Amino acid sequence: MCTSASSVTARNVGKEPRVRLALPDTFDVVLLLGEAECFPDQEVTGDAADAFADKFGWDPREEEDAFLYIRVTPRTVRAWRGEPELLGRVIMRDGMWLE
Numbered sequence: 676m677c678t679s680a681s682s683v684t685a686r687n688v689g690k691e692p693r694v695r696l697a698l699p700d701t702f703d704v705v706l707l708l709g710e711a712e713c714f715p716d717q718e719v720t721g722d723a724a725d726a727f728a729d730k731f732g733w734d735p736r737e738e739e740d741a742f743l744y745i746r747v748t749p750r751t752v753r754a755w756r757g758e759p760e761l762l763g764r765v766i767m768r769d770g771m772w773l774e
Contacts, residue, residue, distance in 0.1 A: 676744070676745040676746075676747070677716075677727060677735050677742050677743065677744050677745065678742065678743055678745065679740060679741070679742055679743075680715065680716075680740070680741035680742055680743050681740070681741070684745075685713065685743050685745075688711045688713055688745060689713060692710050692711045692712065693708070693709075693710060693711075694708070694709055694710070694711045694747055695707070695708050696709075696747065702756065703756050704753075704754065704755050704756070705752065705753070705754045706752070706753040706754070706764075707747065707749050707751070707752050708749070708750055708751040708752075709747040709748050709749040709750045709751075710747070710748050710750065711745050711746070711747050711748075712745070712746045712747075712748075713743045713744070713745055714743065714744045714745075714746065715741065715742075715743060715744075716735045716736050716738075716741060716742040716743065716744065717736065719736075719744045723744070724736055724744070727744065748770070749767060749770065750767070750768075750769060750770050751765065751767055751768055751769070752765075752766050752767035753765050753766065754766055
């Protein structure tokens with residue numbers, strides 16, 4: 676992920692690296708809990724920054740303002756499709772995939 680270095684997200688992750696991401700919508704839910712690390716746009720490896728730019732069609736390194744890349748290492752993943760699947764939704768715990 677990438678965000679403006681002055682954004683609320685950047686400030687929050689800088690103070691508290693434990694994050695929760697909800698993907699992609701409210702029916703097919705993937706809830707990821709993890710640890711975030713921030714990297715200034717000019718300190719990201721070329722390969723990683725190029726991959727980001729290729730995927731999103733935008734290169735933060737070319738912007739006038741400073742940006743941060745954020746890498747999240749998942750610790751717990753919950754996934755479900757609608758209310759009938761709420762039981763058993765934890766599929767990763769402590770960074771380990773569950774069977």
